[in-house]
Amino acid sequence: MPNRVYISFLRLPLLVRILFIALLVFLTFGISIHFLEPDTFPSIFDGIWWAIITASTVGYGDYVPHSFLGRLTALILILLGVGIVSSYFGTLAAAAVTKQDAFSEGRIPFKGTGHIIIIGWNERSRELIHKLTSVSIPQMIVLIDETLEANPVKSRFVHFIQGKGHVDETILKSDIQHAEKVLITADRGNDELQADMNSILTLLTIKGLCTQVKCIVEILTAEQVVNALRAGADEVIQSNKLTSVFMVNSLHSNGDGLLSNVVHQLQEVKLSSFMAEEKDIGKCFGEVCQRLLNQGFLLIGIKRGEDTVLNPVHSFTVEENDQLLIFK
Known part of the structure; x- marks a missing residue:
């Protein structure tokens, strides 16, 4: 059973293992100092607080051991705790840098929806x-x-x-x-x-x-x-x-860059298709075009099945299941 627990512990990430060891050290020395000097450290929490502050080299001085055994315990904690705390934060920093490098180099899978x-x-x-x-x-x-x-x-x-x-x-x-x-x-x-x-x-x-x-x-x-x-x-x-197609139109133009200007403007708008609404079915293309213009949309054609008709005559009738090609 102990061997199984030890193997499970070794399988944990390095950062988690160091954190567990640090917590074990803080608990051990915090409880020990409470029993060694109960007058100076009235509760176990006070002892643990002192152990954490001492090991992290902050040393507020609110709790100070006075006996020989208490000071010896503090000395061992300083020598042992500084190494553990430094290892923990060093490993944490290294893990953060490694994660960032892996993210930048494209080795981290993406998790999300709608991308x-x-x-x-x-x-x-x-x-x-x-x-x-x-x-x-x-x-x-x-x-x-x-x-x-x-x-x-x-x-x-x-x-x-x-x-x-x-x-x-x-x-x-x-x-x-x-x-x-x-x-x-x-x-x-x-x-x-x-x-x-x-x-x-x-x-x-x-x-x-x-x-x-x-x-x-x-x-x-x-x-x-x-x-x-x-x-x-x-x-x-x-x-x-x-x-x-772009080159042919440029050759046939007057060299005024008209097509280039149009293409540049198209980058700022979106071409979308919408199913014809019930109120548009049976109406001519010109009427539907005018209605959409009043709403700020430009109707340029109709997609019917596999066929696409751009700029049809105004008398072209919109039928059911037609898709309206619109610039917006």
Whole structure:
């Protein structure tokens, strides 16, 4: 039985073991001094108080032993207690520093709900994280990347995890079961096809662990869009296609940077979709557009099933189950 207790004690964290030893020392010497000098230390509590104050080298002087045995006990306590107390606080400081280093280096799992997971560190994810953390009520973000050695963002709303996105252990550290959305960015440092393969492999890992979480994937090659959808992507962003559209419009413009200004303004607003209300069903697009304008919203199109119609004619009729695409 004593051996089992000793083994259980050894399994405790070092900080807890030192704390238990310190408490045992304080109790032993506090009780001993009470029985050695009951007139000076009327109660056991007074003895324990004296033991703690003496061992911590504070020494208020409100209780002082007078007998030879009492002073010998105090001498032993000072020699023994200072080492224990110093070890305790030294271990506590070392544990705090180790914990902080592990947190900064991405070795601490995240625990929370409703967070956004961003996989891959690049200029796009940097800008996105800056936008998400600059709002009045920021949402918690978990950044996963294997190339970083420490958290690149100094924000309490960004939790960094170091590791490969297609490894189960790394994804589980992000508390994927309670995440709201996952954004997988493409690694432009690799060949485009290889980057897409890595993104799809990461997507398969995530969907294998948590099928219900919504995943947005950045794909560089048009051929891999279908594979990303087959792997379970809820939305695919073809960044190269978006860039080419931007370039074409710039070439056809008058060189006044109009498209750049529009894109810059779009960073400050949000595109959302809402199910058409019952009062809008059967009405024409122009009427619904005017009603939303009066509320401060800009209606730009209708999503009907798999089809999306941008800026339809004003006579376009809104039907049941239509989704309104709105800038707000």
